[in-house]
Amino acid sequence: MSAAAGRPPLRIGNASGFYGDRFDAVREMLTGGELDFLTGDYLAELTMLILGRERMKDPARGYARTFLKQLEEGLGLAHDKGVRVVVNAGGLNPGGLADAVGELAVKLGVPAKVGYVHGDDLMKTWRWSREESYGDLTANAYLGGAGITACLDAGADIVVTGRVTDAALVTGPAAHWFGWGPQEYDRLAGAVVAGHVLECGAQATGGNYSFFGAHDIRRPGFPLAEIREDGSSVITKHPGTGGVVDTGTVTAQLLYETGGARYAGPDTTARLDTVRLEQDGPDRVRISGVRGEAPPPTLKVGVTRFGGWRNEVVFVLTGLDVEEKAALVRAQMEDAFTAAGKRPAEVRWELARTDRADADTQETSSAVLRLVVRDSDQEAVGRAVSSAAVELALASYPGFHVTAPPGKGAPYGIFEAHTIDALAAAHTAVLPDGTQVPVPGPARTQDLTDVPEPPLPEPLHQESGQPTRRAPLGLVAGARSGDKGGNANVGLWVRTDEAWRWLAHELTVSRLKQLLPEAAGLTVTRTVLPQLRALNFTLEGLLGEGVGAQARFDPQAKAVGEWLRSRHLDIPEVLL
Secondary structure, three states: OOOOOOOOOEEEEEOOOOOOOOOOHHHHHHHOOOOOEEEEOOOOHHHHHHHHHHHHHOOOOOOOHHHHHHHHHHHHHHHHHOOEEEEOOOOOOHHHHHHHHHHHHHHHOOOOOEEEEEOOEOHHHHHHHOOOOOOEEEEEEOEOOHHHHHHHHOOOOEEEEOOEOOOHHHHHHHHHHHOOOOOOHHHHHHHHHHHHHHOOHHHHOOOOOOOHHHOOOOOEOOEEEEEOOOOOEEEEEOOOOEOOOOHHHHHHHHHOOOOOOEEEOOOOEEEHHHOEEEEOOOOOEEEEOOEEEOOOOEEEEEEEEEEEEEEEEEEEEEOOOHHHHHHHHHHHHHHHHHHHOOOOOEEEEEEEOOOOOOOOOOHHHEEEEEEEEEEOOHHHHOHHHHHHHHOOOOOOOOOOEEOOOOOOOEEEEEEEEEEEEOOOOOOEEEOOOOOEEEOOOOOOOOOOOOOOOOOOOOOOOOOOOOOEEEEEHHHOEEEEEEEEOOEEEEEEEEOOHHHHHHHHHHOOHHHHHHHOHHHOOOOEEEEEEHHHOEEEEEEOOOOOOOHHHOOOOOOOOOOHHHHHHHOEEEEEHHHO
């Protein structure tokens, strides 16, 4: 039994799902209702690359400066309401941000104790652990919530971290609130699941939701969780805020950027196949039944590095003969590369047929031909490309123009995921009095193994001659997709048992590859989650070297799920 059995539920909200999220969300969450803790997630794979470039220019930077501006109007409110704040806005410089927060508190006359967590930054050791530096810009281990707990136990009002797991922003406060020990895996797993639902802000309250037409989501509120001592929780939002919280919006976020049934983290491995959801009233969804296991013996390490130089030219092709116009300008550009003797290392062409026949506006009569080039030499993608494109202005297809003048080329980054021993990172909590406390690694670990696929439901039996209709998958299923490095994740769910009996048998890996031809040559893994009526697919390598490399039209796979929903297949009319 934990030390705080019988303690009231912990009310913990989120005010940021990414660096650049709605600025006034901190004030809205602090004034909109009761909270014990407010969290903010500011870090993503691309954000680490951006902060790394900032740190190169000025070593004193490297943190999310937006948080400081939000805190300027929110610190007094948080103090008056007794709300403690936990954010990963420290990025690559949590100590620098903690100092800045302390200075702000003095300036505002608000007594605030500030703690911070470091030890995730591996750059001083990581370069020498690889055969070459590869131009590494950042290397950060994903730490758990124990350092946050230590700071809160020491009385911190505000805790700033660098790269921790997104869910650690919730597991840390929950372990502090209830006194959970490091091996109370079921309780911690419940907090991990709640944290995963909260981490992307309004995505849990109707934002980016497949069935958005059923709700008013013009300005969705931000989510909060009421976490109980046993690890169960209720996901909700402040009264009177926009959007909606229902089992669909929570399911969508649960599937976002996850892989198999085991959702591994440094605090615990949460079993997503044990999650149970039920509507608990308007804008309230109860999460229960979550089982946890020991964490893996390794920590994930996110490494960003300079990948080279990239340039892009978008040619507009209007009216008739679009394919012929595209072929002409491609041949002219290739000839120019040959004549210059400097063809970029990677040249990619993509023709998007956005044009319509007999269109009543010029824009809807036009298609776009995108040229993307990459090389380790800036000159190869800069003047060599831009000059070749500009020189065609009066000597190519009729109606030649481009969407923007070609540039000099810009640097692009690469994200890689690695692992290190779970005890290798110097996870450290810096308490409000300045004391540095080493945070021990896990007392017990277990290797991750595949969970056997659960039994599928009975197929949706159709009587002989029962009609089907060729229709979009999205009439039956919702979807949410995203990125993890170079991999894309696509989760789908349905809202009735009958639809689940059809989807579980119909949407196999081979069928998905038919519907998404870009995935035909990739390794695709399917995970079945019957309690959520959901399937989760991981498409390995769809995104090349990650979002920073921009190797694809949709570099974060944000809309892959909606593409899949738009694909047609034979659906039983009883489901439509």
